[in-house]
Amino acid sequence: MRFAYSSNAYMRFSVTETIARIAGLGYEGLELLADVPHAWPAGILDEQVEAIRAALDEHQLAIANVNAFMMNAVADPRQPYWHPSWIEPCPHYRAIRREHTLRALALAGRLKAPSIQTEPGGPLEEGSSRAAAYDLFYEELMPCVEKAGEVGVRLLIEPEPGLLIETFEQYLEFVDRIDSPWVGLNFDIGHAFCVGDDPADWIPRLADQTYHYHLEDIAASREHAHLIPGRGAVDLPAVLQAIEATDYDGFVTVELYPYIDDPDAAGEQAIHVVRQLISRS
Numbered sequence: 001m002r003f004a005y006s007s008n009a010y011m012r013f014s015v016t017e018t019i020a021r022i023a024g025l026g027y028e029g030l031e032l033l034a035d036v037p038h039a040w041p042a043g044i045l046d047e048q049v050e051a052i053r054a055a056l057d058e059h060q061l062a063i064a065n066v067n068a069f070m071m072n073a074v075a076d077p078r079q080p081y082w083h084p085s086w087i088e089p090c091p092h093y094r095a096i097r098r099e100h101t102l103r104a105l106a107l108a109g110r111l112k113a114p115s116i117q118t119e120p121g122g123p124l125e126e127g128s129s130r131a132a133a134y135d136l137f138y139e140e141l142m143p144c145v146e147k148a149g150e151v152g153v154r155l156l157i158e159p160e161p162g163l164l165i166e167t168f169e170q171y172l173e174f175v176d177r178i179d180s181p182w183v184g185l186n187f188d189i190g191h192a193f194c195v196g197d198d199p200a201d202w203i204p205r206l207a208d209q210t211y212h213y214h215l216e217d218i219a220a221s222r223e224h225a226h227l228i229p230g231r232g233a234v235d236l237p238a239v240l241q242a243i244e245a246t247d248y249d250g251f252v253t254v255e256l257y258p259y260i261d262d263p264d265a266a267g268e269q270a271i272h273v274v275r276q277l278i279s280r281s
Helices: 015-024 046-059 091-110 130-151 168-175 189-194 199-205 236-245 263-280
Strands: 002-006 029-033 062-067 115-118 154-157 183-188 210-215 251-254
Touching: 002 062, 002 263, 015 029, 015 046, 015 263, 029 251, 062 091, 062 251, 091 115, 091 130, 115 183, 115 210, 130 154, 130 168, 154 168, 154 210, 168 183, 183 189, 183 199, 189 199, 189 210, 199 236, 210 236, 236 263, 251 263
Parallel strands: 002 029, 002 251, 029 062, 062 115, 115 154, 154 183, 183 210, 210 251
Antiparallel strands: none
């Protein structure tokens, strides 16, 4: 198990400076934000891709995952992270999500990233059925599944509070219809806690489908607000022990996007807490 830090905490920094800062905190990897201001796939130039490669090599940092969930570049006034979603009523608008995901997979392939993650279907429209939303999500997602196989990058679905797929049971219900080794789970520890899924209980049950983890703490209220590890109510020792017990050798990415005012301090505190917990286990 190795630890990375998501670049979505560094929205006020260039991608190359972000890479240097994350490496300076002692992380082995970073999760690259496929969005402004770091690596928006629709507008990234070859020179920028090469600059990312060079900075990663210089600082000996690996890409843990590419975050294709957030789409701040579109600037949807409803919510800048998960809109446009996979299940927008307008086919032209949801096509923006599909094309973004296809481009993110291609970018991840160029950077030799192991995976990207995507949002799990968007908010369910009032009056819409879950079955119809699943059908729409599946229809839009399948061209991306095909692309994932072509470029050798896994496409990971991340359950999210308030969206179509919130719980692991819902994830399993949906993913059961997809027959592809290139689709898997981005297991977000905090999200699981928010919706009442015990992370430590689900980690072994989903080990064969989990290719990347997000780690953050959540308050006892289960409000979906990411906190620095150690500041919330998630049983982090149990979580980390459960991950270790599965012999997982990939990255656990600390995701602290609310801490854009001082991402260095948040990341430093997080890795300190996590290392202490690991040393005690």
